[in-house]
Amino acid sequence: MEADIHQTAGMVCIDCHYQNQVMGASDSSSSCLNCHEQARIEKQNLVAIKIQDTGYQYTSPSTGKRFNLPVMKHPAHEEFNKKVSCQACHARWSFYDESTHLIRIDHDDFDQFYKLSLDGSYEVNQVIASNLDFDGEWLEPSMSDKFTGDSEIGIWLKGYSQRRWDRIPLALSQNGIVEVTRPALSLYVSWIDSDETVHYDTIFPSRENELFLPYTPHTTGPAGLFYEERLRNFFGQDSLPVISNELPTD
Structure with a gap:
């Protein structure tokens, strides 16, 4: 998997995302066009971007490094600029988690689950690793409730x-722009109690259509030879997926 072209060049987060656009800030106006569309560059007249003999050049306010800025010249930009987001063509890869399974177990027979001990939870890893270690301390199968902080069985x-990571999932935004997405609430829940009785076995939300939320993978690179195939496959579907504005509450 290739690294993002900006990261490879030595740019840092705040070169593209200014202070009012990071850490949960509500301003999400950062756009590839700010630095790569000539008309917008000239209109903004940013101090960090200067015209040189070789073209536009960006000087990082945080590191002082200088970067040449390629502007959009390919005919595809004229054709798709108002229809397709930048990342729909320029994302080299994206995460695609198909069917996330959440399994609650209340017993301590972990042998068949040991491969899941590295699923990203420190608490889970501690319990499973310690209980599978013959010399380890026996730990009750419990973890903290992330809302209350209380320990729960x-x-x-x-x-x-x-x-x-190879497939780039696309969907239409509410204003008709093709964007990269990630599935939302593609969840299957199971529960096995302390007596190893299965109460729930891969139950999932009842809904007619799969839900999608917008997602911006920071894996930018040249669109390459296959961007047309990516778009052709998307528009060739019988029914185009649409991004959800909000998740259901019921």
């Missing part, structure tokens, strides 16, 4: 039917 394991 049972540990939650997480796995995926399929986790891919």
Whole structure:
């Protein structure tokens, strides 16, 4: 998997995302066009961007490094600029978690679950690793409630039917722009109690259509030879997926 072209060049986060656009800030006006569309560059007249003999050049306010700025010249930009987001063509890869499985187990028979001990939770890892170690301390299968902080019986394991990085999932935004997305609420829940009785076995939300949320993978690179195939496959579907403005509350 290739690294983002900006990261490879030596740029840092705040070169593209200014102070009012990071750490949960509400301003999300950062756009590739700010630095790569000639008309917008000239209109903004940013101090950090100067015209040189070789073209536009950006000087990082944070590091002082200088970067040449390629502007959009390919005919595809004229054709798709108002229809397709930049990342829909320029993202080299993206996460695609197909069917996330959340499994709660209240018992301490972890042998068949040991491969899930590294699912990203320190608490889960500690309980499973310690209880599978013959010399380890026996730990009650419990973890903290992330809302109250109280310790509750049972540990939650997480796995995926399929986790891919090559496919770029696309969907239409509410204003008709093709954007990169990630599935939302593609969850399957199971519960096995302390007596190893299965109460829930891969139950999932009841809904007619899969939900998608917008996602910006920071894996930018040249669009390459296959951007047309990516768009052709998307528009060739019988029914185009649409990004959800908000998640259901019921």
